[in-house]
Amino acid sequence: MRPIGAAMTLIAIVTFAAAARADDAPPPAVHYPAFRLGAFADVVLSHPTEGGAVEYEGGEIDLYASAQITNDWSAFAETLIQHGGKAENSDLETEARFDLNLERFYAAYNPSDRLRLEIGQIHTGIVQWNEREHRSRFLQTPIDVPSIANRESQGGAWPLHFDGVWASGRVPGALGAAYGVGVGAARGSERDDIQPLFRHGISPAGLFLVSMAPDAVTGFEAGAAGYVGRIRAPGQTMQELDATVYSSFVRGGIELRGEFARMAHTPLGADQEYVTRGWYVLASWRPRGRLKVLRPYFLLDHLHVAPGEQYLSDVHNQNAWSAGVRWDFNRRLALKGDFRTQQLAAPHRESLIRAEVSFSF
């Protein structure tokens, strides 16, 4: 009962804070410097269908601050505090009860829509889910983050963060084309090691991203991303080559998203190649009229880790699906419930009924 009590207390505090916040008043027209503080929070409860008690699965608070310093310069910082409950269902590793991570911290120079430069710790954009939702579960439709978008420190395989420089922009025109290129520090000797840009002896990484959202098909977007880096793992150096393709269609209440990611690690001087693949498909629909507060969804999530790769030895295969409903209680509070069946370690599968309360404040 204690975790549930703690969760309820958190819900009460956050609800009160959201109600008391004067942010519902319209923001003024742009005056510089403009600062903004915000946060997202969520709590997940689960109940195994095989029996047992309702358990607290985990909770997180995502705090962010942005500063528009001048017309062209801005800064952004985001930190994520997670608390793991029932660890095997949580994103957190077994030993970790609390986890505090700096998600993003960068300065941006944005003289036009065609060019935006960011320098600092940023999201790589190699997985579009992470680029779009970042870490907020409030903004995403389902309860779960797909396996390919799991954070490095939560058993995720892909390099979602890096320290470096990222240039992005959109190309004017009806094609809705956008690009991004970046250089920075590759991953460190551990899978979840985000190397500081100015550490001696780092290996470089490069990124690119292209996408289009044509006027001819309102709501459609497709893109591809690539990442190349060199990993200095214990005992060997590996070349990393990742490629991702994604597509989405979001219009009139319909939300369809899909993404496929491939990661190849090749030890230098060896013929062997370790290939890890993952994909997800999300379909959801928001009805019109009185039921517009509801959004039923279905998520398929798959991850196949390269057999025998030591660098990803603590990343697990996944083969899961979940079906549920998101209920937007108001602009700041969403409740989600779903049925999920997942594979934590072959051949064991489990099914869960879960509920999530998520906030924006």
Added chain:
Amino acid sequence: MAMRARRLMVAIVFLLAASSHGEEPVTASVSVLVSAKNPMRDISAGDLRRIFLGDISRWHNGHRIVLFVRPMDTAEGRLFLDRLVRMSDIDYSQWWLGAVFRGRVANAPRVIGNVDEMIRAVAATPDGIGFVAAPPLDTGVIVLTIEGKAPANPQYALRAR
């Protein structure tokens, strides 16, 4: 099993029936306004959508676009969502939460509850853009044409069908 299937069918029929009572816009069209000081006179529907989604944040002169919107429960707000943004009010609100969270924009659009105040705000903001239900008789603002068509044109993009 048959009982379950019947229950599922009933639930689906209920969902469809309830969702058919949509909030249909009742205004004829939405007029998009900019300040008379803004040289823009025509815009594509695609670029207008990108502006109100924050994907385009600058005018051609490099100035940041200042967005004003009417409340989404007004007739013009619903028509704006239905014909331009193609999202529900809930999704539009969450879109802007996400845009700020992504670090791409400093603020969500300013919501103007009163039509006269909207016209005054756009007129007084050279980099502003907003919308109202009916073309205003005000010299301080210009009504943009969309792909060469004025709000009275039956082919105008932001017109109720």
